[in-house]
Amino acid sequence: FSARRSIYESHELVLPGTREELEAFVGESLGSAPWTLQVTLPRAHLSLSSPELLQRLYNRINNDLLLWDPAGPAPPE
Numbered sequence: 001f002s003a004r005r006s007i008y009e010s011h012e013l014v015l016p017g018t019r020e021e022l023e024a025f026v027g028e029s030l031g032s033a034p035w036t037l038q039v040t041l042p043r044a045h046l047s048l049s050s051p052e053l054l055q056r057l058y059n060r061i062n063n064d065l066l067l068w069d070p071a072g073p074a075p076p077e
Contacts, residue, residue, distance in 0.1 A: 004016070004017060004018075024073075025072070025073055028073040029073065032073075
């Protein structure tokens, strides 16, 4: 997975790689995955009446998805 580093107003920014690098990464990832899942939701409305359920869902998204560190593709041989 590629990243570019840039300095903007004395702050270091980590930007995604080029379009070609990202497309190559996606292609290699999909090609080596045992299965894939594609979900397309044009519009979704979710109404949760329980604050506990909303808190559990929020924590699950933050802890599992946002902190997940995907493995990059294997280096070319």
